[in-house]
Amino acid sequence: MKKMKDYLVAIIFLAVSISSFGQTDKEEIKREIDKIVQEREQRVKTFLSLNDVPETIVSENTIHQIYDVLKGKPIYISTDNTTAAANTKTVALQPGGSLNLNLEGENMDVGIWEVGGTTRTTHVEFMDGANSRISLPDNNSNSTFHSTHVTGTIGASGVNADARGMASKSNLLVYDVNNVETEAQTAANDDNFLISNHSYGIAVEQENGETIDAWFMGAYNNGARSWDLIANAAPYHLAVFAAGNSGNQEYEGGLAPNYDKLTSDKNAKNNLVVANVASVTYFGDLVISNINNSSSRGPSDDGRIKPDIGGMGTNIFSTAASSNDSYGTATGTSMASPGVAGSLLLLQELYNNEFGIYLKSHTLKALALNTASDAGNVGPDATYGWGILNTEKAATTILNKDIESSIISEQELTQSESLSFEVTASGNEDLKIMIGWNDPAGTSVNNLLNSPTPKLVNDLDLRITLNGETFLPWKLQLTDVTAPAIKGDNIVDNYEQVIVSSPVAGAIYTVEITHKGNLANNSQEYAIIGTGITATTLSSDKFEKQVGLSLWPNPASNQVNLSFEENISGKAKAEVFDVTGRMVYKEEILQLSKNYSFDISNLNQGTYVLKLETNEGLITKRFIKK
Incomplete structure (x- = not known):
């Protein structure tokens, strides 16, 4: 109830x-997105008219489609679950789970954009009686294995229990990737269009064996800016992207060997980019994990923490397209991303059940990041991001909000203002506070190799103090992106986390949130997520x-x-x-x-x-x- x-x-x-x-702001964003899309489409049309090459190529179950043309060369975009549910602890929220929540995403919509085709709508895992839970807004009925597998990872009903998706009663809207920015911006105008999944991307090594220009990796280009514009106009919509499968591909000019392989939309500030975790074992709060070597690592060129989070994407069993009852196993960030997307939908369902409203996208993202299980280097890194999605921890953070054992708060900081409040540490776990915000789209760059200029527009700051000691947020070291994160003033990320390890039980810590310089639009909405507390003075009641x-x-x-x-x-x-x-x-x-x-x-x-x-x-x- x-x-x-x-x-x-x-x-x-x-x-x-x-x-x-305002409506005017949304119209301006739509005009800019349309302009970016139309110019890109014209470059592709011109190239195809002058060159005898196919627009789409299928090789070894991977679909490649010409996305853009740069310096006369085609740039291809390519396709990039009980195991996934268990290892991200989403199973705790599902029917029969340890939290007794029985969440299934019923009557909730998920958008899925795919390259080269869509999903087999008549598969038994998507049927609700005589009707399919899948709709095809583009009327593209060319079903592919990739799309059907991704869709099943999000929402298969569990006819085969091993293939049950994260949100097994959700409504699944499957689009082809053509005009994705325009379609996503239109769909996201509905504040109930909460989650979309994007299991595709531009690989470092293209289908023809050539490597794209080195400046493209990590750059905040028009592809990244477009998705930040979409996020700015649609504050409840969170776009979940696969990080890409270029981990084993090499090129000259990156920030470090095996790093700096995120391209285009993966470098946006306000989306959620998912790495492919190969294995994970939990020993209480201790996590032992391995990243899949094919998973693309970050960070962005300005040192932002990317990818954002890890999800299980190795040997995922899900639906297949060859028949109405076929299944298959696949590996890639394409498989990790939908597992995370479906899990986040359940968190929105839970929050709505508890409080009657949905979380804004930056709040949902901050909740996922602050409760992730740390993996790889201590703190955030350019491999796992903030860690491995821990849906159970995120859910308990929601459930503990009432009793002041956690904080989930949406606030707004206006020009020259600050916010200060107190929290009482529980002492039985680390005190973790995170702020996150939907940062205005930055200025895009082209043909600049490893530009360190921050793309952050509104720079908010988080600090925690106790008895004159100040605790600072994490940040990556741009001079050595392979090294562990350090504590300091973060001037690039729109998500900041401060951790007080082994805090004194009952000690009262002061949390302060400020900003630098002038805020665009004179204000910035932001979220506060906190765990490891027993009380706080930040209270709506x-x-x-x-x-x-x-x-x-x-x-x-x-x-x-x-x-x-x-x-x-x-x-x-x-x-x-x-x-x-x-x-x-x-x-x-x-x-x-x-x-x-x-x-x-x-x-x-x-x-x-x-x-x-x-x-x-x-x-x-x-x-x-x-």
């Missing part, structure tokens, strides 16, 4: 208000009691009234959600006051969750429209 917190969400329909991300908010009548027919006992002023962001978690309205309030009346006559009968974010804190509550 859905548990709604007794929080108050206040949505105020004021005559003088503006959208938090405390803020609600402090301002003494009341709402009446409830249930209501046409109008709801709000009153604050304490004076409250300034800007606020208001959102309202129905019981499925679908956002039905959002706006930015230019000026709060002590009393409000707002019109709910346009809402259908039912229960709604309202959410009000102010400069002082967050308030949420449900109300009923009669």
Whole structure:
């Protein structure tokens, strides 16, 4: 049964208000994305008209399709589960799992973009009675093994128990990769389009055996910028990308041998890039793992931590396309990425069940990164990113939010402001605090080898202090990307984590969040994730009691009234959600006051969750429209 917190969400329909991300901004982003796509498509068309070469090549079950043309050379994009569920601990959330949550992603949508074809819709693992849970928005019914296998890893129902996907009742929208940026931007305009999977990429070594230009690896090019623009316009949508399978391919000019092999969209700031873990064994909190040698390593040229996270992608058993009941085993980051994507969908389902709303994409990503099981070098690295996805730990972080044993908070920092709060360390695990934000798209680069210029636009900073000692966040060493991460001022990553190892039980630590320079748009939304605590002063409940908010009548027919006992002023962001978690309205309030009346006559009968974010804190509550 859905548990709604007794929080108050206040949505105020004021005559003088503006959208938090205006329609004009989205239209400008769409125009830029369309321009990038159209120019790229024209380069491909011109090349094909002048050269007698096929646009698509299939070799050894890998599909290669011309994606772009650079310096007269074609650039090919190519296709890059019980075992996966167990090793990322997603099985704990599924029916029969140790957390007794029985999550299956029912009635939730996942977008899947594929090269060279789509998924066999009639496979028994995708059927719901006489109907398929798969839809093909592009009307491309050419099914391939790769697409069918990827789709099954996300959402196979478990007719064959060994092939059950992560989110076994989810709705699966499978597209071909043509016009992916335009299609994704359009689909993500729906705030309920939460997760998409992209198991393809540009390999270091192309289908013809040639290596692409060295500057391309690690570069923040138009491909990376496009996906940050999409993320900026769609704050609830998280795009999950396979890191690529170029780990064993060599080229001259990289940041280090065997590293710096992420291309194009993998170098975006706001997506989630997944490495291929070959094996993992858990001994309590200790993890022994191996990366698959074919998995592409980072980092980005400016030293950002990429890939972001590891998932199981080796010898994954899933659906195949040869018949309605065929299965197969495959290996690659293509297999790791959908396992992570499906698992993240379950975390959104859980959060919605608990609190009636969905997490924004930067919050979901921060939750996954902060709770990942550390692997490889101590701290983040350019092989595993922040570690191996630990869905169980992420889920318990959600479940512990109510009792102040964890923090999941969405905040906004305005120009020249800071946030400070206290946490009490539990002492039985490391104190971990992470902040993450959907950073504005940076300026793209072309033909610059290993450009170290940071692509970060808004630079937020996280610090923890105790008795005069300051604990700093992780950062990679650009001078030696193979070395363990160090602690220091991070000026490149839009996810910062501070760990206090073996904290003093009961000690009260101060967390401070600030920013450097001028914030683009004069503000930045961000998330705070915290574990290893028993109490915190960062609490929505405390803020609600402090301002003494009341709402009446409830249930209501046409109008709801709000009153604050304490004076409250300034800007606020208001959102309202129905019981499925679908956002039905959002706006930015230019000026709060002590009393409000707002019109709910346009809402259908039912229960709604309202959410009000102010400069002082967050308030949420449900109300009923009669």
